[in-house]
Amino acid sequence: MADVPSWTWLEGWPALDFVNTVIRRGWQEVELIRTPADLDSWLDAAALPASRPEQVTESDVRDFLALRDPALRLLRAASGHGKWDASDAGVLNEALAAAPEVLAIGDGPGLAEARPVGSPEPFTLLLARLAGEVRDVLVSAPSELALCDAPGCGQLFFRRRPNQAWCGTPCGNRARVDRHHRKGPADA
Secondary structure: OOOOOOOOOOOOOHHHHHHOOEEEEOOEEEEOOOOHHHHHHHHHHOOOOOOOOOOOOHHHHHHHHHHHHHHHHHHHHHOOOOOOOHHHHHHHHHHHHHOOEEEEEOOOOOOEEEEEOOOOOHHHHHHHHHHHHHHHHHHHOHHHEEEOOOOOOOOEEEOOOOOOOOOOHHHHHHHHHHHHHHHOOOOO
C-alpha cells in the first residue's frame, strides 16, 4: 500500500489547505502531492469549494501542482516571505477564466449561489474555485496572513493576535528548542 500522508488542517480555509500541501521536515520542503493516490487522499479530506472528480489522474496531479505552486508563492509573498510575481497572478486568473461563474439568486432572501457558466469538467471547476479562494484571501485578509517559520512546519496560517509568530503551540515549542540548540551551551 502506498504511503499516503495524513492531512493536518490549520485553518479549514480551502486556500490555505490547498497551498499547505507543501510542508517542511526540519528545514527541507517536502511535496505531499506526488501521485494520484496522494491527491485522491487530499480531496477526500479537504473542505472543498466544489465537488471532486470521481477519479484522479496523473494529469490532474500536474494541473493541481501547476496551480498550487503559483498560489503558494503569491500567498507567501502576501505574508512577507517572497516577491510578488505578476505571472503567478496570471496563472490564477487563467484558472478563474477556465470556469467562469455568475452569482445567482438563491433559494430565499439573502441567499446567493455561484453557478458555472457552461458545463466545465469537475476538476476544472474545482481548480477555478480553489483559485477563487486564493484570490479572496489575497484581496480580503493579506495582513492577517503569516508563515509559520518553525522547523518542520512552513505552513501559512491566519494570525489570531498581532504578534503571533507560529501557527500553534507545538511549533512555538519546536522553534524555541531549535533556537536554544543553535545558541549552544557557551552562549546560554
